[in-house]
Amino acid sequence: MFKFTFFYLLIFPLSLFAQSGLPSTLKAVGAPNDPAVEVSWNRYHDYAGMTDILNELNNAYQNLSSLESIGKSYEGKDLWCITITNFESGKPEDKPAYYIDASIHANEAQAVEVALYTAWFLLETYDEIDFTKQLLNRVTFYIIPMQSPDSRDKFFYEPNTAHSPRSGQIPRDDDGDGLMDEDGYDDLNNDGFITQMRIKSKYGRWKTDPDDSRIMVRCKPDEIGSYDLIWSEGIDNDGDGIINEDGDGYYDPNRNWGRLWRPHYIQYGADRYPFSLPETKAIENFLSKHPNILGSQSYHNTGGMILIGPYQNEADFRFEDDLQLIDFIGKKGLELLPGYKYINSYKDFYPTYGDETNWHYAGHGIMSFVNELWTQYNMFREDPENSTETIYKFDKYLLFGDAFVDWEEVEHPKYGKVEVGGIKKTFGRMPPSFLLEEECHRNMAFTLMHADMLPQLSIENEKIDELDGGLYKITVDIINKRLMPTKLSVDKEYKITRPDWIEISGAEVISGGIKKSEYDKDFSAQEYKPEKLMIERIDGNSKVTASWLVSGSGSYTIKVNSIKGGKIEKVIKPKNTN
């Protein structure tokens, strides 16, 4: 009887809600209350977990999404891309597009969650938030949430530090002994984390912090120490006298792209040639097939930065009006991302070669940002004075010691008794559980702001004037109602994509051209094929006026066909016809 009552009490209320379809929660603003796909945004997903979420989203929102594999990783995992737009308002390729990818460095793990959250949020709020609906009606999102799936699972399931693996899984001979990856990390205490090793020593130059004995601090010059500190847990597997010198491939997938690639001795990790890696090659193939992409975001960690190119000081990257535009958008982003800094890579950092987003810009005419996720500012809402102390304080009072592996004695083949301990791989570069959702949301908000600035074209102010001899003069304005032009200057200058077309059909075209300004009576005539006017671009928040002389009355169809600005059309008729 007791059992029955318990069963009744527990199950009945739930089934009641399930039947009525009402959630048992009050909607918190800014998020879906009753999402079709439940995801906990306070933990990390492995490759299979991400694949499940993408499939569930794609099944739940068939009018808004499509899921495709754009290629295989080295180990044969599918590289997933989810396309999100309102498919009923137009084909994805006929709209301006925003591209998001994440975690090209697998250890930069939360990047995947931010990209995945974006896909989830867009789909789940289409019917709930008008902004999302308007955006998806006119813009396409291509999201590749996991660029390095092989190493993602290695990061999850094999012993690593917070900094590994940055590389993919193609075996490479790092040290030149003809063997591949023969001396990687060794997890001496079998906890899944590669931490530090310390050895008690009368002559060591390290000691423990008097306030927190977990922290190792360097001795002052006149102090006698008590420990030697060895940075990473491991042994000399191959007998060359060096520990951990040949682990997962040394290459860096973010130095393997097509513009200003430099060999390894100039740019560490460049690998053999541009796009020598299956993952970068697959993504480049995808980008080539989707020239409608005009804005992009590549998520990395760490340090809380909105990072922009150019990544070197080269002449063909310096287009002032492109830079002004990217500055405007990037600095606006700082308001959404407290604690983040806006950084020009080569000026404020150091030059790098063969970067992905440099290639987005120089190779595909895409305005791209790199957000370096997670900043220690988020710990106590101020920039920390002492990074190590802040981390341990945060761990002690907010994570209750969960981010730290306590020092533990183990036997080492070379050093004898050593102690192993330190910060876990899942902390330091990644947010803790309760800050992960915030990081996802704020960074997504930045990309949605940028995506909403993609061109929005419309055909307006059409005029049909009858002239002598059965001729008509037709004039229309093509208006771009958003900040971004239909093409960046780099694209215009190097002819990366073809010109925009403004076409008329429905009559024989005698002449046609673009008016220099709306105050001019005449247009400058295009000699070849005036029925298809070619213009370099349509600027942001401005318009161009097209004009034709045609013979034949009736209705005319005006089509604007811009690779990156979208395709629209409008039928126009003289006022007295129906």
Place this chain on the structure above:
Amino acid sequence: MDRGDNKLGGLMIKADPKKGQAGKYKLLFEGKDDDGDGKVNEDPVGGINVNMNGTNEYKPYETYGGVHPFAAKELIALADFLFERPNILSVFTFNYHNNFDKGWKIKYKGRRSKGNMFSTDSAAYNALASDLKPLAKYPGEKLNNGSIAGWAFYDAGRFSFSAPAWTYPEVKDSTEEKNKKNKKKTDDNRETLAYKWIVKNTPGNYLEWKEIKHPDFPNQKVEVGGFVPFAKNNPPEDSLTIISKNANKLLFRLYKSLPLLKVPEPLVEDLGNDVFRVTLTIKNEGTLPTHTEVGRGVKALQPVLIKTKPAKSQTIASGNEITFIQDPITGGSAVTKTFVIVGKGRVVFNVGSPSAGYNELNVQL
């Protein structure tokens, strides 16, 4: 463009505004505006010149250069082949370049290093190039942007030599013969050399200019003529034997210049109490170094390694099981390495690298 002076008859030469010349012609390849965009032949079949598509000194946004370096599948196949074969130390390319003339300048400077990064490579290169220069008989041009020969050195890490298999020889006419004393070298380019030779020997390979009617240029005079396809760059059939003999000589000398690793019997000193000091001398009796510095820089080549396998009864008191000789051992030089072994028995030393070859020594202590 102008049609050449009387001496050159029908050859089209570019008008040089610096010399006050004005062009009289536009030179186009034979064709029509098939797609009606106002341009003739602007989108032909193909599109990448493989020899412009390499990473070294690559120039973006060039016609035929490819949308990015290594867009050409042929180049990818070549790179994969080379990188999978660390025993390839030297690459020879038959092309219109000749880099035996001036040897190599090492232009790259790393972010963290100053001065010449690859001085050993550079010295070996230039010495061999000047030695072999007489065998690289045909003059050539310097490397262009994105060349295969440039890539093979700077980005694939091998000694890279390039020379034309053949070029049209100079044709001396009487007036030039007279001027020979004043003018030691003719400044004829490949095209002029080819034209002069063809006109004299195989005139059918250069077609006279003939007027035609062209649909895209109804009101202009259009003429068709010039080099027969392939004739400009390819030798006449009867010269193939001598060409291949010349090439064989050059390639054989290059092959003979490869490193030759020799490790003679080591010096063994008995230090007492079953402790032995073993000193290995590793010689390179070839010409080129055992590997290139740039090859290590791009992780394509391996340094010479000594793998030491002591018997079960032995331990290595000084030295490691694997010892790297990181610097290349240059031609005609030697390095020594010393090990201290404790215990009697047979110790095996395996010395070498893929590009230098291997020696194995069994040393009974």
